[in-house]
């Protein structure tokens with residue numbers, strides 16, 4: 001089946017009832033997030049990227065369009081070799097990144113919620129190179145797309161920042177059919193995603209994302225790289241899907257809820273968070289001994305391996 005036929009057959013996916021909740025991640029992100037300011041109109045600078053007819057940007061859809069041609073090339077290059085690959089682009093907008101992807105990949109699936117932009121995109125690219133889905137990416141069926149193309153997918157997106165955590169959880173839930181992703185998010189969120197244990201930014205978001213594979217920050221862009229400019233800096237990071245659940249012998253559906261409890265209250269010690277989660281003082285102190293964890297430790301000090309040891313010790 002060719003790409004177009006395969007893509008037409010994709011079905012909307014149902015929500016995974018076991019997927020981790022976005023609420024705690026949202027709380028964590030909002031702690032360091034500035035509100036993203038009002039947007040005006042979409043106005044590409046003609047000297048930097050091809051212009052399109054000005055149309056009102058929709059703030060609710062996180063429409064800050066990339067106008068930095070060099071950044072577009074860096075994002076595409078960060079995906080590595082795309083020969084024979086199908087790339088799913090989340091929120092292609094007016095296609096700033098899409099063209100660079102189409103030039104490198106076998107096929108691009110562009111998932112855009114805004115019907116006006118999706119219709120515009122369809123006039124810009126041959127359906128043989130780019131298939132446009134006018135759809136919410138949160139209901140996009142990555143598994144069906146992967147089956148249709150017979151290979152794991154590569155994902156890219158300058159994300160709508162208001163739904164970053166939901167998109168990350170969606171990708172985590174789809175990890176089995178994904179190879180790697182290069183995503184642009186708010187700078188402070190990227191710092192949390194890629195943080196290491198003991199650092200200020202390390203927490204639930206870091207552990208949740210990194211349980212599905214290593215994440216590394218690549219480069220940061222100022223507000224002037226976008227039209228309209230947001231109030232925040234943006235960072236591009238790469239996420240290679242290589243889940244750690246089997247290696248650490250933890251059950252995904254039990255371990256992630258445990259991690260949420262461990263990081264429930266940043267100001268509390270690990271022991272206090274575990275007590276609040278219903279563990280007895282005796283079982284906590286026995287588990288700390290077994291896992292070789294300091295009784296006064298805070299969750300932020302624990303590497304993923306320590307969290308897994310603690311989880312085992314508490315079983």
Ligand code: SAM
Nearest residue numbers: 061064065066091092093096113136137158160
């Ligand atoms: N990729 C374009 C660029 O870099 O110029 C646009 C990026 S803009 C930050 C985010 C894009 O995501 C917008 O085009 C917006 O309409 C789209 N979008 C917002 N929510 C979405 C959703 N739930 N599913 C798919 N696309 C969405």
